[in-house]
Amino acid sequence: MKQLPLDFAKRRVVVGFSGGVTSAWCAGWALRNYPRRDVVLLWHDTKEEHPDTYRFLREMADALRMPITERSDGRSVTDLFYDEGFLGNNQNAMCSRILKREQGERFVSDLMAQGFEVIKVYGFSARETERIQRAPTHAESAGYKAIFPCVEEDVSKQTCADWCNCTMGVKPSAMYEWAEHANCVGCVKGGKAYWLAVHRNHPDVFAQRSHMEDEFGHSILRGDSPVLLRDLVKRGLKRQVNPREAITIGPCECGD
Numbered sequence: 001m002k003q004l005p006l007d008f009a010k011r012r013v014v015v016g017f018s019g020g021v022t023s024a025w026c027a028g029w030a031l032r033n034y035p036r037r038d039v040v041l042l043w044h045d046t047k048e049e050h051p052d053t054y055r056f057l058r059e060m061a062d063a064l065r066m067p068i069t070e071r072s073d074g075r076s077v078t079d080l081f082y083d084e085g086f087l088g089n090n091q092n093a094m095c096s097r098i099l100k101r102e103q104g105e106r107f108v109s110d111l112m113a114q115g116f117e118v119i120k121v122y123g124f125s126a127r128e129t130e131r132i133q134r135a136p137t138h139a140e141s142a143g144y145k146a147i148f149p150c151v152e153e154d155v156s157k158q159t160c161a162d163w164c165n166c167t168m169g170v171k172p173s174a175m176y177e178w179a180e181h182a183n184c185v186g187c188v189k190g191g192k193a194y195w196l197a198v199h200r201n202h203p204d205v206f207a208q209r210s211h212m213e214d215e216f217g218h219s220i221l222r223g224d225s226p227v228l229l230r231d232l233v234k235r236g237l238k239r240q241v242n243p244r245e246a247i248t249i250g251p252c253e254c255g256d
């Protein structure tokens with residue numbers, strides 16, 4: 001039987017397009033390495049992203065000349081916690097599973113059911129070793145392939161941020177001015193230093209999460225030294241914490 005050229009293969013290259021700089025760089029990488037018609041920029045709305053992350057997503061998709069494919073649960077992180085009667089925390093961020101991972105898995109399963117070969121592109125950096133070790137095994141058992149271009153090409157988060165700014169002319173989300181990742185504002189996975197930064201930068205969100213702790217009767221910061229957010233503000237940190245993977249979003253060095 002005559003083999004179809006690779007370009008005509010029934011394939012989808014699904015890039016998790018999260019609003020972060022590494023996922024944006026991966027979208028550009030996918031478009032340089034696969035036919036445009038194969039590439040899908042997949043996004044899940046948690047409805048609690050930073051307003052500037054929504055701006056970044058729109059502008060980056062426009063700059064890449066690609067549509068955003070949205071698969072969302074429809075509920076916000078807060079709605080989900082009330083619906084489930086469970087306040088997500090740094091030991092169980094079920095919001096990530098329900099609002100993102102399961103949405104993505106369903107989308108990929110639907111593609112595979114339609115006969116597509118699926119390659120899932122993850123914007124993980126080399127530091128995210130646990131996730132990088134877990135994803136290929138999970139992908140293999142589910143029937144698709146997982147790839148990590150930032151790791152394979154040894155590209156740092158700072159390089160991805162520079163690429164967004166200088167090559168694409170799209171300023172990364174303002175979330176990066178004070179947080180390591182373009183996660184939801186008030187991400188329940190965050191640690192103590194993160195929450196103090198939320199208190200400084202988004203006191204309204206901090207107050208809302210603190211109020212939820214009172215309603216649910218437990219802290220978001222759990223583990224060995226659980227502490228309520230309101231007590232954390234009074235107590236502060238025992239030692240200075242350097243942000244892991246911190247990046248500087250300054251003026252564009254390429255002069256664009």
Ligand code: SF4
Nearest residue numbers: 093095183184187188
């Ligand atoms: S970014 Fe944080 S708060 Fe938002 S869905 Fe993920 S784990 Fe939950």
